[in-house]
Amino acid sequence: MKLSHFNFELPDELLAEYPAENRDESRLMVLNRKEQTIEHKMFKDIIDYFDEDDVMILNDTKVFPARLFGNKEKTGARIEVFLLRELNAEQRLWDVLVDPARKIRIGNKLYFGEDESLVAEVIDNTTSRGRTLRFLYDGSYEEFRKKLTELGQTPLPKYINREVEPEDEERYQTIYAKNEGAVAAPTAGLHFSKHLLKRLEIKGINFAEVTLHVGLGTFNSVEVEDLSKHKMDSEEIIIPASTATTINKALVEKRRICAVGTTAMRTIESSVSSKGNLNEFAGWTNKFIFPPFEFSIANCMITNFHTPKSTLLMMTAAFGGHDFIKRAYEEAVKEKYKFYSYGDAMLII
Incomplete structure (x- = not known):
């Protein structure tokens, strides 16, 4: 896979300058890998795709005013x-x-x-x-x-061409953020409202928390055409024992295990045992995931719409399939989905 395989035309007006009025009312594109189908929903409809004892893996890092x-x-x-x-x-x-x-x-x-x-x-x-x-x-x-x-100020991404506003302090933070150390938000998690989390909990969904302190590794640009030559910047990760236990039980029971965001996905893929289980871990990761890649833990992923040539798009393509993701992105541009940090979401099942 080459860098040029991840280029596409993204109109400027599709970069989200502001978040959706309500967190869980962003748009949601649902991709079914088996059926190769694309559905258009709202984020709060995500509850319909999960059953009791399924697991959602959340990155609980907290953005500091960097x-x-x-x-x-x-x-x-x-x-x-x-x-x-x-x-x-x-x-x-x-x-x-x-x-x-x-x-x-x-x-x-x-x-x-x-x-x-x-x-x-x-x-x-x-x-x-x-x-x-x-x-x-x-x-x-x-x-x-x-x-x-x-x-310090809330470190909104550079593409947002406006002054930081008071609401950004709250909205550029997931509602479950607690471990301070990130310089950018794990944006897939921004769509969860307290109400939606409560509804998921009542339905019996289990939440497993990991930490990846988002640093430069996540959003540093790729400068080489040959992706195998790109070096990711290291970022700190923590996988508690309780999280590993919850996820390994779900693996045995063949439940749906959903990584909420590319950062949660990178964290779990950085600590897989030789048997294909998740190990507890505290340390650093510079794992770079691009196609082709064999995922070991999650069989489902929530992510935002990413910018051309980004490592985040590459990971999404590794999980969803390059051609299918390419088709979905063409659809997203046509349907005017919002891209990047404050943008809309995608669920890949």
Whole structure:
């Protein structure tokens, strides 16, 4: 499979700038792999495709306000800093992206907040991800993290061409988010409302939680035509023992096991035993899934509509079948489905 196999024309107006008015009233395209059929539904209709003791795997990561705006010393130039990963809590070292990148050199200081109470110094310029900053702050670690939260903004994706609004703080977060550490939302989960989760629970659906802290790996672009040469950035994952138990029981009972999102799918596929069971795990994954790929755990997947040439589209094609997904995407463009983070959803069974 080549990068060019995942290119398609996506009209700008189909990129969702705002979320649907109600979480569970996004549109839902249902793909049946066996029958090769496409249905058009609403997201809350998803309940009709699941039975008692089926399992939904949710990524419970929580987005933190990772986008900061600061000023460069001397020139006062406005610099955007996107926090990617904490490298060392004690030394307050962070991997970051800076924009505009060409203006930032080792030794430069950046000032944040109107009172400039938070200062950062650039100490490394060579990482593939951008820069390493050391934050200089007198208070305790707790006070420092509080300061970051206070000064940070919800890190909406770059394609959303508007200011962050108060509702984004809540809507760019799943309602079951609890483990802080992601710089982007696991967007398939954004469609679940409290009401829908309750209805699924009453129907007897089991929820199994995993954590993948969404970082650059998920949305970094692919620059090589030969997909086997693309290197994914590592992201932190956690699979609790209780989750492995729930999923392995469902495997034995041949239930429907649904990965809610590409991040949940990557997490479980990163920890499969030689017998084809799920192992508990805490660590890092740089797994890159593209066709052809033999999936071991989930037999069903919920995902959003992804942008051309993205690793997310490649994984979706690996699960749904390249030609079938291509046909579904042509249909989605024709039917004006909304794409990307705040967009509509797809259920592949």
